[in-house]
Amino acid sequence: MTVAATKEYVGVARDRVENFNGKQLVYASWDHHLLFAAPFLLYAAPQMSFRELVEGPLTALVQPDPDGAAIDWTQVEWLKSNQPWTPDFERSLADNGIGHKDQIRFRTPNLTTLAVAA
């Protein structure tokens, strides 16, 4: 369905990548770790390597969770746009196919400290 209007209606997408000063937005979410109320909003250069993203902002952000320090990033299961996916840590976000406003998710099934109380 389109917008009901009295003449042709054309919207202009506001959050296009060219508005972000050469960088892009990346969303990251740790499955079943809802101490963090929402997926993280990260602001990164597309040339940043996946390793830099993980060992930099992502590692810092997850520390308040009691499982934060215990994550073995080599064992993590990854999803991108909700589909299973394997990142290359040495390559850039762009080369890993992580575009503007893409969301990555990670799963750590053995880490469940704050999980549902019995």
Add this chain to the structure above:
Amino acid sequence: MDMKATKKKLGLKEKYRVMTRDLGWEPGYRTKDEIFPYATYEGIKVHDWDKWEDPFRLTMDAYWKYQAEKERKFYAIIDAHAQNNGHLNITDGRYLSALKVFLQAISPGEYAAHKGFSRVGREFPGVGTQVACQMQAIDEIRHAQTQIHALSNYNKYYNGFHAFADARDRMWYNTVARSFFDDAMSAGPFEFMIAIGFSFEYVLTNLLFVPFMSGAAYNGDMATVTFGFSAQSDEARHMTLGLECIKFMLEQDPDNLPIVQGWLDKWFWRGFRVLGLVSTMMDYMLPKRVMSWREAWEIYGVENGGALFKDLARYGIRPPKGWDDAEKAIDHMSHQLMLGLYQWSFGTSFHSWIPSDEDMAWLSAKYPTTFDKYYRPRWKHIRKLAAEGKQFKNVGLAKLCQTCQLPVVFTEPDDPTMSCHRETSYKGEKYHFCSDGCQHVFENEPEKYIQAWLPMPALFAELEGDIGNWMDWVSLRDGQDNGDYVGSVDQRNFEQWRGLATSNS
């Protein structure tokens, strides 16, 4: 000597006719389509505007009289509140957070509703509707004014009230209400009536007024109780106008049914998301609580809303699409949003806090199947971090929903341990949503929602993520307006002044 009246006074029915229906005229040198160009483009077919029934049959002279009386009472109580230091009679300074959220998110909505009703009063061709909308427009601007006047008393003594208009436009948690009104005001006149007349007045008003006005009474806030009383008698009229408009559309032409149903689906869900703010206020922000969000939803959502849709069933209307998902979210939404407000409290113009043991016992009793299982462990961990001097601040900021603009804090309807991840692509751009409901709204009119100004992405696009600059821009004074209530200037002042008022030392 008195003049002898030669004519009898007009009867009520006659007066109503003269002062509403007789105000209309048939245009002579322009067509109706030219004068009312917005009456048809949404696809709503109206064959006879005279069939519109005015539910209240209120005329302008009676309206002025009632409203003037209410204004006199209102300002008398506000004066008394100011002269008697009414700001010290509230239960606890934490209560002020609820008022700040109301002033920032809801009062500007009243003003927006005023603009909207002025516009649709002009755009609807029927004279009965025009008069009813005009009166509602004046009500709405009066509500905005009385709310701002009532709460300005608190602004003299406490932080967080000084820049509510900036906060409304720029603060991330207010954009749920702002986008609701922007969406309604940029819709056609019939959709506006469903958005405000049905969703805001019918679905939200009760759920808003119970916690805020009863909450105000429970917590000793006479200023707010007064504007609540003053507004509430108008709200009944507004609800009836919205409902009347729905019935009118459905009775005029069977082709209107699918359009109206689509709007009811959309605006139920949009209204439900605005209620997220209200749910946290009820369950967390009132020092003395009226009832839980769950209990309020049972009465005003399930019972009243259920009765409404039963009533509309004879026209072919079914309950709105998101109804079941809404029910599943009831036991979670206040906790999920409050956890967010707490961890992003460096970016709010009000205070939040970790619930006390007593608060948690109350929450556990009110939410026996969810609080202890899902939310108590998180609060306990947050409390442990605070005790270690590591107050939990989530500087990752948040992914926002493209439609409701709230941070994506909500979980899957059937799995409260899993964030709800919804995304779609439109013309090569990715868009994210907090729920199926918000995704459906987007997919029905993508051209409209791709233009949304989302506050968190904007922080990066416009300010390169500089939080200090952002605080200046939203008129947030770091260390005064934001952060934990414990240790705040508001807490210190409230306790000190109250101590002076209630002791001799």
